[in-house]
Amino acid sequence: MRPPRFWYRPPGWQAALLSPLAALYARETAKRVARPPEMRASVPVICVGNINAGGTGKTPTVTALVQRLGLRGRAAHVVSRGYGGSLEGPVQVDERRHSADQVGDEPLLHAAFGSTWVARDRAAGVAAAVEAGAEAVILDDGFQNPAVAKDLSLLVADATVAFGNNRVIPAGPLREPVQAGLARADLLLTIGGPEAQARFAADWDRQVHIPQLRGALHPLQTGMVWQNLRVLAFAGIGNPEKFFATLRDLGANVHATHALSDHQPLTSALFARLKREAQQANAQLVTTEKDAVRLSMEDRRQVLTVPVRLELDDWAPLDARLEALGL
Known part of the structure; x- marks a missing residue:
């Protein structure tokens, strides 16, 4: 469900x-996060999380x-719950x-870049990664x-929607209050273009008292010519x-769009309708x-994708934290 x-309007x-x-x-969230951890790994554990529900x-x-971390000569393993x-697990x-039905869509993407584990029990997943030779573990x-x-806890926020109406579920999109989340985090990363970053700064910078990273997602240059290509996009x-x-910025002629729910299964019936x-x-x-990655291999061959990668304005604050962890 969308x-x-x-959630994204004034209260x-x-x-x-x-x-x-x-x-x-x-x-209830405050009670849960106050519990002492079940384990401390023998290698650094970096959590990439958020306080918003959804992506x-x-x-x-x-x-x-x-x-x-690979550029720094460190083998990082990703541990994910494997949503969907x-x-x-734990299973590599x-x-x-x-398939995505077995391990979830995000772990399949991560596995293309490095060793990735899915585990409902995160402690067991981290232990399996360490035993397999991880020099650092990234909790997705x-x-x-x-x-x-x-x-190290890195909070990620979409600069465009920020923290919505600043209310906790179900009154708003937050898993916990903003200040409670920021108090436990080491770094805040906001992702978006210059205009979105400026709006985020105007609305929230006075409340952010931890180092902030800024970045944006950029399409990979694959040689694909998008200019004037007539497309039907779904996501x-x-x-x-x-x-x-992003497709419009690339010059594509976007005939129609279909906004699906996050992680929505792409059934054969749904894909057949989109294809028709x-x-x-x-x-x-x-x-x-x-x-x-949620499509069958046969269906995947009939669809183009737009791969994007994160680029930070300045890596120095994050590199300093990695250095302090011996990475």
Whole structure:
């Protein structure tokens, strides 16, 4: 399901009506994160998380961290819960053998860049990664999960939507209050273009008292010519409109768009409907990397993707933290 629109508007009667439930949700989260960790790993554990429900850009951030640590000569393993997958783990993801139905879509993407594990029990997943030779473990999500002691916590926020109406679920999009989350984090990364970053700074910078990184997602230069290509785009990510805007920025002729729910299963019936609509419009189907891995191999061959990578304005604050961890 798509998040309610009122989450991203100034608080109104809906948020007020749901405030008692939001207070209960925040209280339960505070109790959970206050629990002592079940384990402390023998290698640094870096958590990439958020305080918003839904997508904020964690997946490309994890990819960027794996690559950054690789450049520093460190083997980083990713540990994920494997949202949407059926395997409880710990199991090491093999992109040639596993499907998104088994391990989730994000772990399949991570596995293309480095060793990746799925585990419902995060402590067991970290232990398996360390035993397999990880020199650092990157927790994909898990900021509100106390199972593993974290040596560095990086919060990721979408600069365009920021923290929504600044209310906790179900009154707003937050898993916990902003100040409570920032108090436990080491760095805040906001992802977006210059205009979005400026708006975030105007609205939130006075409340951010931890070092802040700024970055943006940029399409990879693959040689694909998008200019004037007639496309039918679909996406089931946190903010599908950002993907559609990227296609327009690339010069594509976007005939139609379909915004799906985050992680929505791409069933054969749904894909058949999208394919039929594209054929009738003489348009090429286009989607994100994350959505493509949820398609069957046969269906995937009929769809173009737009791979994007995170680029930071300044890596120095993050590099300094990695250096302090001996990485």
